[in-house]
Amino acid sequence: MLFVSRQAYTAEKSGQFPNHALAPQIREWRCDLTALSQRYNIYLVASNDVIHVYQPSFPDQSLSEPELVIHPPSTGQTGPGIFADNHRSINRILVDYLGNEEILLLARDDGDVVGYRTEEIHRALERRTTKDEPASEDDIHCFLLRNVGASAWGLAVHREARIIAISANTHCITVIAYALALRDADPTRETENVFTLQARGNIPSITFNDESGNFLLSCSIDGETILWNLRDRTWVSLIKPSNPFLIITKEEIFLFQSPQVKQGQSRPECVVTMRRPLHPGEWSLDLVPEDRHCYFAQIPELGVFLVGSPIGRVGVFTLYWTKDEGNPQPRYGFKLEYLLPFREKNENMVVGMYLESRLAGVAVAPVQGMFDQTSDPDPEDREEQVLQPRRWRVLLHYTDSMVLSFELSKRKTSEAPSLDEIIV
Helix, strand or coil: CEEEEEEEEEEHHHCCCCCHHHCCCCCCCCCCCEEECCCCCCEEEEECCEEEEECCCCCCCCCCCCCEEECCCCCCCCCCCCCCCCCCCEEEEEEEEECCEEEEEEEECCCEEEEEEHHHHHHHHHHHHHCCCCCCCCCCCEEEEEECCCCEEEEEEECCCCEEEEEECCCEEEEEECCCCCCCCCHHHCCCEEEEEECCCCCCEEEECCCCCCEEEEECCCCCEEEEECCCCEEECCCCCCCCEEEECCCEEEEECCCCCCCCCCCCCCEEEEECCCCCCCCCCCCCHHHCCCEEEEEHHHCEEEEECCCCCEEEEEEEEEECCCCCCEEEEEEEEEEECEECCEEEEECCCCCCCCEEEEEEEECCCCCCCCCCCCHHHHHHCCCCCCCEEEEEEECCCEEEEEEEEECCCCCCCCHHHHCC
């Protein structure tokens, strides 16, 4: 059972920025501009061309002034961008694991891509606390600084394979495969390898599809979805890998899975579709550009993924699976559980679309006290770190600096609610 236990309002709604001109400038028409660390109590917000670092308070996740402001360096190159007023503005940020290190990546309109280690950001904040020193970015060094030729948008990281992929408006994907020290590693991975994949359009979204890091999915602005084989550097059939995957378009969500057909059986349906999930019960002939589904997050631990759009709504979906008689292979589906934000004390009444502000980012992470371990466990031990599903916070950040926070958790039907779930 998926449970939303809290909703809180922070930032401008609580008067943090009574003078709107002093609020951090949050750009529209970007992808995710916010991210939460999975290891530390760090919330990152891209404000034009800088990164604001916050430490949300527990339990309501309220924000104060930024603890630190990071000014990413520049390669000095300026590739073709789409925002003439500031080519250095940030289009997307991503926090993920590269090997055992948690990293922050940011993609800019001038084609620059910058990478940091969140541990160094955490240490900068710790020095302020332990040594009574002001937080400084002097000791926060970037491990990646590269220009990909034009406005950069897509970011993807494969933890075990130690690969970073970057897509840009060059119609190309830049793949950075760092060297591996494993004895049984592919000989081609003994040194760092950088190569590009040539597509046929602007690519705002990319993601890895398998545990080995051999397959990468990309989606261009015309809707073309390609599955790339990174070993051969070619595209392959979408039904080749056995892992299911989602394709999120402006209006629909598709769940693709390879059909498992036995001899004498007909081919089963392998695509599950949900149309206009953020507009239940509503109908309009045309959707506006702000309706596009450009925000995505997932919580594998809960079997949950989230899809949001600039109109301000976010759908919380649960994944499920079943088995047909005589077929050992599972068949997957998904269900819309919640629409965020909803009215206080009434989760069935969705808040209307915001007219003066847009959603700028959806960030998810475990709540304080339930972070990932900072040690370096073996891959086999990672699943044993969490014996019980953790509580997860979801922060929705709007362009007027309003932030809404929620908690997601799974509770057994026989389990009584805790005190903080009862108190409103």
